[in-house]
Amino acid sequence: MSRRDPALLRGLTRTRPTRRTVLGASALALALSACGVRGQGAQDAPGEDFWEGKKSNGKLTFANWPLYMDSERTQLKEFTEETGIEVTYDEAVQENHSFFGKVQPKLADGASIGYDLMVLSNGIELTKLIELDYLAPLDHTKMPNFDAYAGEMYKNATYDQGNRFTVPYASGITGIAYNPEYVDREITGIADLWDPEFKGKVGMMADPQEVANFALLLDGTAPGESDKKDWEKAVSRLEEQREAGIVRRYYQQDYIQPLTNGDLWISMAWSGDVFQQNAEEGTELEFVIPEEGGTLWSDLMMIPYTAQNPVDALMLMDFLYEPRIAASLTEYINFIPPVPEARQEIAEKAEEASGDEKEELEALVDSPLVFPSDEDYTHLHNYVPLSAGQEEEFSPMFLAVTQA
Numbered sequence: 386m387s388r389r390d391p392a393l394l395r396g397l398t399r400t401r402p403t404r405r406t407v408l409g410a411s412a413l414a415l416a417l418s419a420c421g422v423r424g425q426g427a428q429d430a431p432g433e434d435f436w437e438g439k440k441s442n443g444k445l446t447f448a449n450w451p452l453y454m455d456s457e458r459t460q461l462k463e464f465t466e467e468t469g470i471e472v473t474y475d476e477a478v479q480e481n482h483s484f485f486g487k488v489q490p491k492l493a494d495g496a497s498i499g500y501d502l503m504v505l506s507n508g509i510e511l512t513k514l515i516e517l518d519y520l521a522p523l524d525h526t527k528m529p530n531f532d533a534y535a536g537e538m539y540k541n542a543t544y545d546q547g548n549r550f551t552v553p554y555a556s557g558i559t560g561i562a563y564n565p566e567y568v569d570r571e572i573t574g575i576a577d578l579w580d581p582e583f584k585g586k587v588g589m590m591a592d593p594q595e596v597a598n599f600a601l602l603l604d605g606t607a608p609g610e611s612d613k614k615d616w617e618k619a620v621s622r623l624e625e626q627r628e629a630g631i632v633r634r635y636y637q638q639d640y641i642q643p644l645t646n647g648d649l650w651i652s653m654a655w656s657g658d659v660f661q662q663n664a665e666e667g668t669e670l671e672f673v674i675p676e677e678g679g680t681l682w683s684d685l686m687m688i689p690y691t692a693q694n695p696v697d698a699l700m701l702m703d704f705l706y707e708p709r710i711a712a713s714l715t716e717y718i719n720f721i722p723p724v725p726e727a728r729q730e731i732a733e734k735a736e737e738a739s740g741d742e743k744e745e746l747e748a749l750v751d752s753p754l755v756f757p758s759d760e761d762y763t764h765l766h767n768y769v770p771l772s773a774g775q776e777e778e779f780s781p782m783f784l785a786v787t788q789a
Contacts, residue, residue, distance in 0.1 A: 433522070531552055561574075595680070609767045
């Protein structure tokens with residue numbers, strides 16, 4: 386892989402749109418429009434016989450987020466060299482809601498959306514895609530790399546049990562970041578975000594799912610197992626925190642600079658943001674997975690049921706789970722790979738490297754923000770799984786807190 390300026394190599398969560406941010410920005414619109422897609426399911430819903438008679442056509446089109454693969458498309462070139470399959474790559478996904486709105490009418494009509502493989506985040510759009518039968522069921526007999534190398538945390542998420550329709554492309558952690566220049570004690574849990582000692586210096590996320598997750602975890606409720614009564618209790622917790630003046634602001638992704646300059650002392654945070662800020666700016670922000678638990682979000686690969694080249698798309702999905710390939714992708718994007726063995730691949734490369742490259746690779750290998758430990762994973766949860774109908778109730782409940 387070609388080496389890049391270290392300032393661009395590290396992270397990239399701020400130089401490209403963040404999937405977490407846009408969920409919060411469009412949540413109210415989603416809640417209000419959820420009923421608008423009901424009854425608009427696939428004309429010919431894919432069944433168990435979806436793959437019968439299908440074969441590789443030697444090509445596919447791939448829709449992904451900006452800056453989610455290096456400019457040389459290294460992994461795609463290697464895929465083509467190994468399989469002969471040509472990939473047309475398009476940075477077409479700017480945010481989940483708008484991309485869903487663009488492709489939904491075509492999927493409802495049973496028409497091709499122009500892409501055989503796409504990457505979207507876990508969230509309400511994914512739920513809609515599954516509920517409306519817009520996704521092809523994955524043939525796991527054709528995915529030996531996923532079966533052999535995917536981490537257990539990525540094999541049975543609440544939003545897609547058994548990976549029926551999706552497999553992760555990359556993931557990140559929602560936890561707590563704090564600035565040790567202003568906080569003179571170790572931060573260990575979500576309860577610290579409610580501590581009056583930090584009155585006016587706490588940052589919380591504006592995204593309804595993110596802020597709800599932490600309030601639920603504070604009361605010992607796993608988000609993936611919560612119900613409306615739990616949500617109501619979580620809202621009360623958040624209202625208490627807000628009314629006590631503890632929260633400085635509810636942030637999208639603009640919490641990093643206030644955390645750096647001291648306007649914030651402690652904040653909900655995404656692992657990639659903190660990793661990037663420390664690597665690029667030389668800051669020493671601390672990131673912790675709370676003792677009550679944090680959350681793991683994923684950007685997911687999936688095949689629309691109208692794909693013209695689904696076999697080729699499935700082959701690429703599985704190819705990206707080869708440890709060597711997953712490692713090279715991780716070197717560029719610095720998000721958590723769903724392939725734990727990618728860490729060893731990077732470590733071996735670091736042993737042979739020298740100078741700045743060696744230092745960069747070793748920092749990547751040693752970072753729990755990119756390679757969480759087994760212990761870290763035991764404290765990570767999936768998001769609240771919401772149907773379209775539940776979303777109509779859920780988001781307004783929490784937006785009433787964060788937008789008050």
